[in-house]
Every structure is written in structure tokens, then in C-alpha cells.
Amino acid sequence: RKMAAAVAPPSDLLRAPTEDEVSAQEFRQVTRMDVDCDLEIARFLTRKNNLAAQYSDLYFVRLNQLKKEVGARAKAQWSDCVICDRILEAPQGTQSVLVGTVYKDMRLKPNILKQFQDGDDAPPPGGGDEGGEGGRLVSDSDYAVIEDESGRLTLKMEGSKAPKISDLVTGVIMGCLGTLSEEGDFVVQDVCYAGLPPQPKTEGKTAIPEGAHVLLVSGLGLGGDEGAGLAADLLVDYVTGSLGGEMDNGEAA
Numbered sequence: 001r002k003m004a005a006a007v008a009p010p011s012d013l014l015r016a017p018t019e020d021e022v023s024a025q026e027f028r029q030v031t032r033m034d035v036d037c038d039l040e041i042a043r044f045l046t047r048k049n050n051l052a053a054q055y056s057d058l059y060f061v062r063l064n065q066l067k068k069e070v071g072a073r074a075k076a077q078w079s080d081c082v083i084c085d086r087i088l089e090a091p092q093g094t095q096s097v098l099v100g101t102v103y104k105d106m107r108l109k110p111n112i113l114k115q116f117q118d119g120d121d122a123p124p125p126g127g128g129d130e131g132g133e134g135g136r137l138v139s140d141s142d143y144a145v146i147e148d149e150s151g152r153l154t155l156k157m158e159g160s161k162a163p164k165i166s167d168l169v170t171g172v173i174m175g176c177l178g179t180l181s182e183e184g185d186f187v188v189q190d191v192c193y194a195g196l197p198p199q200p201k202t203e204g205k206t207a208i209p210e211g212a213h214v215l216l217v218s219g220l221g222l223g224g225d226e227g228a229g230l231a232a233d234l235l236v237d238y239v240t241g242s243l244g245g246e247m248d249n250g251e252a253a
Contacts, residue, residue, distance in 0.1 A: 066173040086150040100146040159189030
């Protein structure tokens with residue numbers, strides 16, 4: 001059995017509310033109590049734009065500490081290489097090694113200096129001159145330079161062992177084997193890095209035998225309130241070859 005829907009008469013549509021309806025609406029309004037509070041956020045407010053604090057000092061300290069280590073690795077990797085003391089002393093047309101800090105210029109990365117200069121009309125973070133699709137900050141127009149206290153040179157990755165520009169990160173101390181071109185770019189054939197820092201000694205601990213496999217696991221929550229529980233038990237069963245089929249047991253072994 002169908003029921004007819006209630007339809008308001010035409011006289012009630014698109015009309016002003018009556019006095020009774022207005023009074024009823026005012027009666028339903030809730031009056032909120034005002035509460036006094038002290039806003040203690042003044043120390044987080046920026047009084048004026050201060051652009052004096054930069055990361056250049058941090059990068060130069062890191063370069064001074066790692067330059068010797070990167071140079072030693074360059075000598076070990078390219079025994080007959082010539083390491084330049086300063087980047088701007090690289091000889092043109094002769095293969096040499098430069099050690100410095102990598103800086104990658106990314107047009108789509110937000111430019112905080114430009115936002116301060118443009119004021120309130122600055123583009124939102126995530127888009128530079130062009131704006132990246134889907135919030136991307138990398139593009140084919142990115143380029144990298146290597147710099148030290150003497151200056152900087154643009155890097156051209158042309159060697160088969162040279163990394164892609166997209167794989168580089170600003171702030172990394174890197175050694176570059178290559179040649180300075182007539183255009184003033186450093187054509188890179190291969191690179192090396194400082195590597196991992198010295199590891200702490202394992203005195204009093206069981207030494208890991210040479211050739212043994214080491215399993216690195218995260219996400220178990222060991223020491224947490226809930227503990228590892230089932231996840232840790234499944235991990236132990238899998239590593240010991242007690243879980244899965246014959247193929248799984250072979251991979252775990």
C-alpha cells in the first residue's frame with residue numbers, strides 16, 4: 001500500500017516566517033557563557049621577518065669534518081686520481097676529483113625567500129614558477145651543483161656510474177670524478193661518499209661470524225604497552241623455517 005507524501009500548500013512556499021515562527025526560533029537559541037582566558041602564544045608569534053639565520057654554516061662545518069674522509073675514499077676507489085683542494089681550482093680538460101656539498105636546485109620546491117618578498121600574494125607551498133602536478137616537487141628542469149668555500153660548479157651526470165639528478169639530495173658531502181668542460185660545467189663520471197660513521201665497539205657482546213645474515217625488523221613495538229605478541233611469534237616461526245611451505249622454508253634458511 002502506497003502512502004502519499006505530505007506536501008506543503010502553495011501559500012507556505014517561499015514566504016517570510018510569521019511572528020509566531022520567529023518567536024519560537026528565538027526561544028530555541030542557546031546563550032553561551034563567556035569564559036576569560038589568557039593567550040600565552042606571544043612567544044610563538046613572528047614579530048618581523050628575519051632572514052639572517054641560514055643553513056650555510058651547518059653545511060660548511062659538515063664539509064670540513066667529512067672532506068678528509070671522502071678524499072680517502074676517493075683515493076681508494078680511483079687510485080690515480082688528482083684531488084683538488086678547492087672546487088674552483090679544477091683544471092679544464094683534465095680528469096680530477098672535487099669534494100664538496102651537493103645543492104639541488106628545484107624550481108617546483110617552495111621558495112620561502114620569494115614568499116617573503118611577494119608578501120600575501122605569494123603562491124601556496126608546493127608550486128614554484130610552474131607548479132607540480134599532484135604536489136610533485138621534482139621536475140626534469142632540476143639541476144645540481146657542488147660547492148665549497150671557494151665557489152660552486154654545475155654538475156653534468158654523463159658517466160655510466162654517475163647517479164641521476166633525481167637521486168641526489170641537498171646537503172650531502174660527495175666526491176666527484178670528472179672533467180671541467182669548456183662551458184664551465186663539471187662532467188661527472190663517478191661519485192663516492194663518506195660512508196657510515198665508525199660503529200661502536202661490541203665488547204662483551206657475541207661477535208657476528210663473517211658471512212652470517214643479519215635480519216633488520218621494524219614495526220614490532222617491542223617494549224610497548226601492547227607488546228609484539230602475535231607479530232613476534234609469526235616472525236620467529238618464519239625465520240626458523242616453521243611457517244609456510246617448502247619454498248618459504250628454503251628462502252628463510
